[in-house]
Amino acid sequence: MYVESLNINNYRNYDELFITFDKNTNILYGDNAQGKTNILESIYMAATTKSHRGSKDREIIKIGEEESHIRLCIKKSDISHRIDMHLRKSKNKGVAIDGLPIRRTTELFGLLNVIFFSPEDLSIIKNGPSERRRFLDLELCQLSRLYYQNLSSYSKILNQRNNLLKQIAYNKSLMDTLDVWNMQLVDYGxxxxxxxxxxxxMLNDLIGEIHLKLTSGKEKLEIIYDKNVGEDEFEQVLSDKVHVDLNYMSTQTGPHRDDIMFMINGIDARRFGSQGQQRTVALSLKIAEIKLVKNIINDNPILLLDDVMSELDSSRREALLEEIKDIQTIITCTGYDDFIKEQVVINNVYHVTNGTVTKI
Known part of the structure; x- marks a missing residue:
């Protein structure tokens, strides 16, 4: 699987751009704030319907315009496909696959698997639980349409239950309807x-060996799923804590409060790890993600590297480059001298300057 070409209109700082990609290594270089990351974002958007930055559609559309378009041509199992996405300020986005409009987002998932790696991924390790839940959800939604449906249903029911909790504060007779939402919340949760x-x-089956290699055998890494509540006890805990929910007027129990922990030799990397250790955990996580997606889809994902090479020392850069040998990689950087030094085979090089892209 690989991206053949990208065409964007009124997207961020681009009026219009058409660019083709080699199925191996592609480099976009230029100064900061010229539009390199916007190209990667539009590819990720076409694959997942979401910005990796968490931006809303209206924030992506070029200032002064009402709509934006993305057209992505890909090849999968020797068959070409086209993804068209229409972003509008005042309406929901429209998506078509091979010229046919889709009615549900789930129809897009699985057509193109993309892994995004940027310096901001350090926030997965450093920041609050919402960043780590977002990481889980973005990857799982690409891999499983059923997960997306279950997560979407859970989120809708959670919102409805929270609204009901607020209403009960003013009308106690509505308590009788709470059980209906509890049952559905537990089911999808x-x-x-x-x-x-x-x-x-599955990540743990891969990440321990990867991290051990990156740290020359010094550090053992394990991911711990810090569940807010277990599957079997969810219903009972939700019932037992109903008075807490009524007090806060929101649901305090469920997977929307989950977290994950990265343990280095039994120590929490978020709380006690150094900046260097946290960077290595983030790299281990991405390499494990690449390997896992390969195993699940029996194909190569597309890897988008947003200015990460400058953040890695030579040994960690070498470990990452080893993983991208056989998959399409689109890399942004401020200069590509480092890649020449590393003797990386570069197939396409583009210079990005203020929304203009020139092939070198």
Missing amino acids: RKVIKERQNFIT
Whole structure:
């Protein structure tokens, strides 16, 4: 699987751009704030319908315009496909595959698997639980349409239950309707918990060896799924803590409060790890993610590297480059001298300057 070409209109700082990609290594270089990351973001957007930055559609559309378009041509199993995405300020986005509009986002998932790696991924390790849940959800939604449906249903029911909790504060007779939402919340919540647990188990099967190699055998890394509540006990805990929910007027129990922990030799990397250790954990996580996606889809994902090489020392850079030999990689950087030094085979080089892309 690889991206053949990208065409964007009124996207961020681009009026219009058409660019083709080699199926191996592609480099976009230029100064900061010229539009390199915007190209990677548009590819990720076409694959997942979401910005890796968490931006809303109206923030992506070029200032002064009402709509934006992305057209991504890909090749998968020797068959070409086209993804068209229409972003609008005042309406939901429209998506078509091979010229046919899709009605549900899930129809897009699995067509193109993309892994995004940027210096901001350090926030997965350093920041609060929401960053780590977002990491889990973005990857799982690409890999499993069923997970997306279960997560989406859980989120909708959670919002409805929270609204009901607020209403009960003013109308106690509505308490009788709470059980209906509890049953549905538990049903979908259990499915989300189970899929997250399976995903973390599969990551753990890979990440320990990767991290051990990156640290010359000094550090053992394990991911711990810090569940807010277990599958089997969810229903009972939700019932027992109803008075807490009524007090806060929001649901305090469920997978929407989950977290994951990265343990280095039994010590929490977020709380006690150095900056260097946290960077290595982030790199181990991405390499494990690449390997896991390969195993699951029996194909290579597309790797988007946003200015990460400058953040890695030579040994860690070498470990990452080893993983990208056989997969399409699109890399942004401020200069590509380092890649020449590393003797990386570069297939395409583009210079990006203020929304203009020139092939070198």
